[in-house]
Every structure is written in C-alpha cells, then in structure tokens.
Amino acid sequence: MSETHPNLVRIERTATSSDPPLSAEAVFDVLDLRVSYNGKAALQDVSLQVYRQNVTAFIGPSGCGKSTFIRCFNRMNDLIPGALVEGTVRYHDRDLYAPDVDAVEVRKRIGMVFQKPNPFPKSIYDNVAFGPRVLGMTGDLDERVEEALTRAALWDEVGGRLKESALSLSGGQQQRLCIARCLAVQPDVLLMDEPASALDPISTTRIEDLMHELKRDYTIVVVTHNMQQAARVADRTAFFSVDVDEGGHRTGVLVEYDLTEKIFTNPSDPRTEGYVTGRFG
Amino acid sequence: MRITFQQELADLEQSLQSEAGLVIRSLRGALSALRRQDVELAEEVVAFDDEVDRQYFAIQEGIQQLLARQTPVAADLRLVLAMLHVNLHLERAADYCVTIAKLVKLAQALEGDASLVEGLEEMGSRAEEMLEVALESFADRDLERAELLVDLDEMIDTANRRLVHDVLALGGKPELREWGLRMILVSRCLERIGDHAVDIGEQTAFLITGEFREFTDASHPDGSSAAR
Amino acid sequence: MSARVRGGLFHAALLVSVAIGLVLLATLLVDVLRKGLPFVDGVLLTSPPSSDPDRAGARPAILGTIELMALLLVMAVPLGVGTAIYLEEYADRERWYNRLLEVNIQNLAAVPSIVYGILGLAFLVRGLGLGRVLLAGAMILTLLVLPILIVASREAIRAVPDSIRQGAYALGATQWQVVSRQVLPAAIPGIATGSILALSRAIGETAPLLLVGALTYVSVNPTLFGDFTALPIQIFQWIGRPQENFHSLAAAGIIVLLGLLLTMNAFAIWLRNRYEKNW
Numbered sequence: 054m055s056e057t058h059p060n061l062v063r064i065e066r067t068a069t070s071s072d073p074p075l076s077a078e079a080v081f082d083v084l085d086l087r088v089s090y091n092g093k094a095a096l097q098d099v100s101l102q103v104y105r106q107n108v109t110a111f112i113g114p115s116g117c118g119k120s121t122f123i124r125c126f127n128r129m130n131d132l133i134p135g136a137l138v139e140g141t142v143r144y145h146d147r148d149l150y151a152p153d154v155d156a157v158e159v160r161k162r163i164g165m166v167f168q169k170p171n172p173f174p175k176s177i178y179d180n181v182a183f184g185p186r187v188l189g190m191t192g193d194l195d196e197r198v199e200e201a202l203t204r205a206a207l208w209d210e211v212g213g214r215l216k217e218s219a220l221s222l223s224g225g226q227q228q229r230l231c232i233a234r235c236l237a238v239q240p241d242v243l244l245m246d247e248p249a250s251a252l253d254p255i256s257t258t259r260i261e262d263l264m265h266e267l268k269r270d271y272t273i274v275v276v277t278h279n280m281q282q283a284a285r286v287a288d289r290t291a292f293f294s295v296d297v298d299e300g301g302h303r304t305g306v307l308v309e310y311d312l313t314e315k316i317f318t319n320p321s322d323p324r325t326e327g328y329v330t331g332r333f334g
Numbered sequence: 335m336r337i338t339f340q341q342e343l344a345d346l347e348q349s350l351q352s353e354a355g356l357v358i359r360s361l362r363g364a365l366s367a368l369r370r371q372d373v374e375l376a377e378e379v380v381a382f383d384d385e386v387d388r389q390y391f392a393i394q395e396g397i398q399q400l401l402a403r404q405t406p407v408a409a410d411l412r413l414v415l416a417m418l419h420v421n422l423h424l425e426r427a428a429d430y431c432v433t434i435a436k437l438v439k440l441a442q443a444l445e446g447d448a449s450l451v452e453g454l455e456e457m458g459s460r461a462e463e464m465l466e467v468a469l470e471s472f473a474d475r476d477l478e479r480a481e482l483l484v485d486l487d488e489m490i491d492t493a494n495r496r497l498v499h500d501v502l503a504l505g506g507k508p509e510l511r512e513w514g515l516r517m518i519l520v521s522r523c524l525e526r527i528g529d530h531a532v533d534i535g536e537q538t539a540f541l542i543t544g545e546f547r548e549f550t551d552a553s554h555p556d557g558s559s560a561a562r
Numbered sequence: 563m564s565a566r567v568r569g570g571l572f573h574a575a576l577l578v579s580v581a582i583g584l585v586l587l588a589t590l591l592v593d594v595l596r597k598g599l600p601f602v603d604g605v606l607l608t609s610p611p612s613s614d615p616d617r618a619g620a621r622p623a624i625l626g627t628i629e630l631m632a633l634l635l636v637m638a639v640p641l642g643v644g645t646a647i648y649l650e651e652y653a654d655r656e657r658w659y660n661r662l663l664e665v666n667i668q669n670l671a672a673v674p675s676i677v678y679g680i681l682g683l684a685f686l687v688r689g690l691g692l693g694r695v696l697l698a699g700a701m702i703l704t705l706l707v708l709p710i711l712i713v714a715s716r717e718a719i720r721a722v723p724d725s726i727r728q729g730a731y732a733l734g735a736t737q738w739q740v741v742s743r744q745v746l747p748a749a750i751p752g753i754a755t756g757s758i759l760a761l762s763r764a765i766g767e768t769a770p771l772l773l774v775g776a777l778t779y780v781s782v783n784p785t786l787f788g789d790f791t792a793l794p795i796q797i798f799q800w801i802g803r804p805q806e807n808f809h810s811l812a813a814a815g816i817i818v819l820l821g822l823l824l825t826m827n828a829f830a831i832w833l834r835n836r837y838e839k840n841w
Binding site: 184231 | 654655656723725726728729730731732733734735736739743744748
C-alpha cells in the first residue's frame with residue numbers, strides 16, 4: 054500500500070503555494086436583475102459582483118435560474134423570444150443592456166462554453182479559427198489556433214491532426230476544443246454553463262484543473278449542479294434557490310453569495326446549509 | 335491532476351512540520367531554563383506558546399477547508415485525519431513545555447539537587463529525541479522507525495518511576511521537599527510529552543496501514559489491544 | 563401465434579411490398595429499354611421532329627427540357643432556399659403574416675399541376691404579356707416545385723442542431739454569419755435532396771407546360787422568348803402517332819428523359835456527399 058499512493062510517499066517540497074490573493078476588482082456589477090419569459094418571472098432581484106481573476110460558481114437546485122442568470126452576462130438571452138431582462142448588468146462600468154450596446158461586441162469579450170460540447174461539423178482547425186474569422190481578427194491565424202489549443206491543454210493531443218473532423222474527438226477533448234474556440238477570440242471573461250456535466254470523471258478533473266490555470270488570465274464564471282465541483286474550483290460561490298409564491302409560481306432567487314470557504318464551512322443562511330449538506334434539494 | 339488539492343495537502347504537512355520545529359524549540363528552551371534556573375528564559379518559553387497556538391489554529395482551519403472543499407478519500411483522507419491528530423498532540427506537548435517553564439519559575443528560589451537535575455535533563459533530551467523521531471517517521475512514512483518510539487518511551491517511563499524514589503531520598507528539609515515535588519511534576523510533563531510522541535507514531539501507522547492500533551495500551555500492558 | 567412467427571410473417575410481408583415495387587419498376591424499365599434502346603442514336607439526339615420516323619429526332623424537345631431545368635435551378639433554388647431561411651431563421655413565428663405564409667406553403671404543395679397551368683396562362687402569358695414562351699414555362703414550373711423545395715429546405719435547416727447556432731452566436735457572430743457559415747453549409751445535404759425531388763417532379767410535368775404554350779411540333783431550337791417544347795410533350799406526341807416506329811421513338815425519348823434525370827440526380831448526390839463528409 055505504501056508504494057502506490059502518493060501521499061504514502063514522502064512528498065517533495067516544492068515552493069509553497071503562491072496563489073495570488075483574491076482580487077477585489079469587480080468585472081461585473083449586477084443590480085436588481087429580473088428575468089422573465091413571456092411575462093412569467095424566472096429570476097428575481099439578483100444583485101452581486103463578479104471579481105477579476107476569480108472563479109465564481111453559481112449553484113442551486115434545478116429551476117433556480119442559474120443558467121438564465123449566466124446567460125445575462127453575454128446577452129444570450131436576447132436570442133430567446135419572449136425573454137425580458139430588467140435591471141442592470143454593468144461590465145467594467147458599462148451597462149451591457151444599454152440601447153447603444155451591440156450584443157456582438159459583448160460576446161467578443163465574454164465567451165461561453167456550453168453543457169453539451171458543441172463542436173462545429175468542421176475540422177479542428179476550422180473550429181478554432183471560426184471566431185477570429187468572423188470577427189475579422191488580423192494576424193497569423195495558425196498562431197492563434199495553436200495558442201488557443203495550447204491554453205486549452207489540447208495542443209499535444211491534436212496538434213498533428215488539425216484537419217481532421219472535430220467530431221472524431223472524445224467528449225472531454227471536444228469540450229476542451231470548445232474552450233479553445235472561445236479563447237481564440239481573446240476574451241476577457243469565460244462563462245461556463247455546466248461545462249463538465251456531460252463528461253466522465255477524468256475529463257471533469259482535467260477541465261477543473263484547466264479552470265484553475267485559466268483564472269490567472271481570465272475571469273471565469275461557472276454554473277454547476279455539482280456542488281462539490283464548486284467547492285473544488287471556485288473562489289466565490291453564489292447559492293440560488295427556488296421561491297414558490299402563493300400561486301404556485303416558481304422564481305429563482307439569490308440566497309447567499311460569499312467566499313467558497315464560508316459557504317462550505319459555515320454558511321449564513323439556513324437554506325444554504327440545507328442545500329450543501331444535501332438535506333434538501 | 336487536482337494540482338491545487340495536492341499542493342494544499344503538501345502545504346498543510348509543511349506547516350505541521352514547522353509547528354513541530356516550534357515545539358522542539360519550546361522544549362529546548364524549557365530544559366535550558368531548568369538547567370540554568372533562568373527565569374527570564376522560562377518567561378520567554380511561556381510567551382512563545384502563542385506562536386504554537388497560532389500555528390495550531392491555522393492548521394486546524396486548513397484541515398477544515400480541505401475537508402469541506404476537496405472531499406479527500408482513501409489515503410488522502412487518512413493523511414488529513416492523521417494531521418488533525420498530530421496537530422493536537424503537538425499543541426498539547428507545547429502546553430507541557432509551558433508547564434515545565436512555569437514550574438521552573440515557581441522553583442527558582444529553591445535550592446536543588448544537581449544530580450536530579452541531570453536526570454531530568456536526560457529525560458528531556460530523550461523526549462526531544464522522541465519528538466524528532468516521531469515527526470521524521472511521519473514525514474518519511476517509515477513504520478519501523480515509528481515503532482521504535484515504544485522503546486524510547488520505555489526509558490522515559492522507567493526514569494519517571496525512579497525519580498519518585500530519588501525525590502523521597504532527598505531528605506527532610508522543607509525547601510528541598512518542595513523543590514522535589516515540583517520536579518516530580520516536571521518529570522510527569524516530560525513523560526506526557528513522550529506519550530504524545532508515541533501517539534504521533536500511532537498516527538503514522540494508521541496513515542500507512544489504514545488500521546488504528548495503540549502501540550502500547552495502558553490497560554493491556556501485555557500487548558493485546560481493544561482496537562483490533 | 564407466437565411472437566416469433568408473427569415477426570417472421572411481418573418480415574415476409576415487408577419483403578413482398580418491396581418486391582412488388584421493384585418488380586413493377588423492373589418490368590417498366592425492361593419494356594422501355596427493349597423497345598427504345600435501338601433507337602437511341604445520333605438522329606434522335608440531333609434531328610428536329612419530322613413526319614418520317616426514320617428522320618425524326620427530339621433535339622428541340624431535349625434542349626427545351628434542359629433549358630427548363632437550368633432555368634428552374636437558377637430561379638427555384640434561390641427562391642426556395644431563401645424563403646426557407648427567412649421562415650426558419652428570421653421570421654417571428656407570432657406574426658400573422660408569417661403564420662399565413664406557413665399555412666399557404668403547405669397547401670400549395672397539394673395543388674394539381676393543371677391548376678398551375680391555368681394560373682400561368684392567365685397571369686404570365688396573358689396578364690404579364692409574356693406570350694407562350696419558354697420563360698413562362700420555366701416560371702410556372704418554378705411555382706410548381708417551390709413548395710417542395712421550401713419544405714425540404716426548411717427540414718434541412720431545422721435539422722441543424724440549435725447548439726451549433728448557440729455556439730456560433732456566443733463567439734460573436736452576427737445572424738447572417740451564423741446562417742451563411744454554419745447553418746447553410748450544414749443544411750446543404752438536405753437542400754440538395756430537396757432539389758433532386760423538385761427537379762425530378764418538374765422534369766416530367768406536361769399539363770402546365772401545354773397550357774402555357776408548349777407546342778407539340780417545334781422544329782427550331784427553343785429560346786427564352788420563343789416557341790418551345792419539352793421532352794414529355796414530344797413523347798406524348800409520338801405515342802399518339804399510328805406508326806409503330808414512332809412508338810419506339812417514344813420509348814427512346816423516355817430513355818433520354820431518364821438519362822437526363824439520372825444525370826441531374828447524380829450531380830445533386832455528388833454535391834450532397836461533398837458537404838456531408840464533414841459530419
């Protein structure tokens with residue numbers, strides 16, 4: 054037994070952990086956000102701030118509006134007919150929903166990775182190159198593709214076969230490809246909507262390690278239904294829950310938002326405690 | 335994989351080792367104070383305990399974070415639980431050093447017996463050795479070395495028992511008798527430090543084998559144990 | 563009756579259905595080939611029609627059919643695909659005019675072709691004053707096949723997973739970029755199939771062409787604004803003649819028609835495969 058497990062072997066001392074202290078610069082400032090679909094409220098009165106170079110996680114039971122919320126950050130809710138976003142979402146002090154703001158510009162800077170990996174039915178190269186091409190980015194495309202794939206920890210595996218179909222990759226590789234696709238347009242923020250829930254545990258761990266590396270250069274917001282994942286990767290965690298009114302109508306509300314350590318060791322709200330301990334779903 | 339987690343685990347163990355260093359310093363200080371009847375040094379030892387307590391709380395906090403956020407299993411979990419216990423044993427050992435220092439202060443005005451003090455110093459260096467062996471064998475995951483602690487502890491226990499006779503043999507002078515009683519307490523502290531070192535060894539064994547067993551059980555001195 | 567026996571009977575019934583279709587088709591083909599193959603020669607392909615069966619050819623008709631198909635391709639495919647894109651990607655389903663459009667398209671596919679012929683006569687030949695010309699024929703065929711094309715293209719566009727669109731939008735693509743660079747390329751196989759269906763339907767249409775002015779006896783090559791005819795009409799005309807040789811010529815004409823059809827289909831299949839390999 055003592056030969057196999059790394060912790061039963063003397064651990065070589067490397068430099069002590071030098072993670073930078075948690076940044077306090079706000080990238081997003083959300084105030085009184087309300088989202089409704091066809092007149093029915095889905096998310097109520099959310100206010101919080103997302104900080105730079107942090108991983109911020111949104112957790113909560115299904116139907117609590119966390120996916121709806123994350124889509125507000127890059128105006129993807131615009132694509133849903135009948136969706137109405139009220140309140141303010143400020144990105145570096147600019148109101149994202151101001152009438153003169155172009156959603157395309159927003160999405161250039163704020164990228165998104167989806168739950169089910171969605172590579173385009175094209176080659177690996179063309180997938181990563183799609184963003185720079187449609188945005189008219191100048192510069193060496195080959196370099197951009199290689200850099201993006203390297204940052205997404207995928208270059209070693211696909212560098213020699215960029216012309217092959219993206220659909221020939223495994224699930225975990227496809228998801229990293231989607232991440233590379235986002236990185237290729239050099240965003241500021243990465244939004245991840247349950248990025249690992251369709252993947253096996255090993256691929257999940259790789260994605261989590263990747264998040265930890267990427268947060269040095271990007272601000273990351275992740276929605277996850279796996280609260281242990283939030284505990285592992287996030288610096289700050291927001292817990293959402295479902296409010297049921299007298300009419301039986303369900304709306305999502307923000308219950309607690311704090312440093313992850315606090316949420317998982319001593320949360321302030323009993324609802325948070327109930328959720329993280331698994332006593333209520 | 336799980337680089338953060340591995341790093342955090344390594345950092346915690348590093349902190350534990352450095353806490354052990356503090357405890358050994360504390361012990362050395364207390365023993366020097368005893369030998370030289372140095373009250374100032376004794377007070378420094380008492381004040382120094384705050385350092386140890388700070389480390390103790392930090393490690394305790396770190397372990398809580400690790401358990402909450404990383405949900406360790408298998409050997410990782412045993413390591414965390416072992417560290418939890420070792421942390422406590424180190425803190426208790428440090429408290430005993432403080433007690434020794436306080437006893438030195440109380441005994442300062444009293445005349446003592448040089449050969450008795452020598453005996454105590456002997457015990458003290460044994461205790462120091464035991465702490466070092468305990469922490470090194472924990473770091474190296476060396477079960478054999480950890481089991482040596484039992485023998486070392488024997489010596490302290492024997493010396494502790496002999497001390498009672500030596501104190502009784504000191505004679506009738508009231509000052510000397512008071513001093514003798516204080517020294518019995520010092521000896522007791524050293525013996526308890528030795529016990530904590532053995533406990534640390536047991537944690538090493540638990541970490542490696544996954545089974546917890548007491549090296550020597552006070553209620554079963556013949557070697558059998560309830561925890562099987 | 564046990565499940566296995568029932569399963570076996572069902573399997574047999576399926577095979578019988580396939581066999582009936584295949585056998586009928588084979589019979590027709592063999593009959594046509596037997597009668598017409600000897601008559602497929604240079605005369606058939608290059609000579610104008612004549613009352614002498616040995617000198618009669620179908621050149622104007624063949625050219626007429628080819629030109630009609632070409633015009634159809636140029637007019638119907640852009641219109642059909644464009645409408646499909648509008649309805650699937652741009653239109654707001656809630657609006658009344660879009661809903662009206664949807665219902666109408668589905669109805670149009672069921673209209674008998676002779677009605678299109680009457681429509682063409684009234685609006686194109688007389689109303690617009692085009693006269694009985696090739697262009698009018700092409701336009702009416704376009705209207706005829708448009709519903710098929712639109713429906714097939716819509717299905718193809720709808721089959722493109724929404725996740726692809728979401729992914730493209732999330733990268734900062736505009737709606738047009740998403741449609742032109744992701745949706746359309748992915749829908750091409752389906753659109754190509756739809757085009758095959760449309761052209762295959764149109765190539766055999768006779769009634770609307772007759773109403774719009776195709777003549778049964780045309781000896782000059784058809785031009786856009788001139789007299790015209792098409793292969794089905796020529797075949798029909800030859801069948802009506804008493805001489806046996808004309809019947810054989812008609813069979814030969816059918817073979818040529820089938821040949822044209824297969825060529826068009828082959829091209830569309832090639833196009834589909836070219837785009838399908840990326841999946």
